[in-house]
Amino acid sequence: MRVHLWYSEDIKKWRWCITDTPRNWGATRQETGDADTLDEAMDIISATAKRMIGKKEPNAGWIGA
Numbered sequence: 290m291r292v293h294l295w296y297s298e299d300i301k302k303w304r305w306c307i308t309d310t311p312r313n314w315g316a317t318r319q320e321t322g323d324a325d326t327l328d329e330a331m332d333i334i335s336a337t338a339k340r341m342i343g344k345k346e347p348n349a350g351w352i353g354a
Contacts, residue, residue, distance in 0.1 A: 290307065290308070290309040290338065290341070290342070291307070291308050291309075292305065292306075292307050292334060292338065293305065293306045293307075294330065294334070297323075300323070301325075302323040302324060302325060303323060303324045303325070303326070303327055303329075303330035304321075304322075304323045305321065305322055305323070305324075305330055305333070305334050306319065306320070306321045307319065307320045307321075307334065307337055307338055307341065309341055309342075318341055320337050320341065322337075
C-alpha cells in the first residue's frame with residue numbers, strides 16, 4: 290500500500306492518493322481525495338486505508354520490500 294500526500298497551493302487543499310495491489314496480483318485499488326486541513330486529511334486517509342485493508346496485511350509495494 291502506498292499513500293501520497295501533498296498540499297496544493299492552487300486549490301489551497303491537502304490532496305491524497307492511496308493505492309494497493311493485492312498480493313495475489315489482482316487489480317490495483319485506488320482512492321483519492323482532498324481536505325481543507327492536514328488533520329482532516331490524515332483522518333480520512335486512516336479510515337480509508339483501514340477500510341481497504343480490512344483484516345488483511347497491506348502490500349508493502351515492491352517484491353521483497
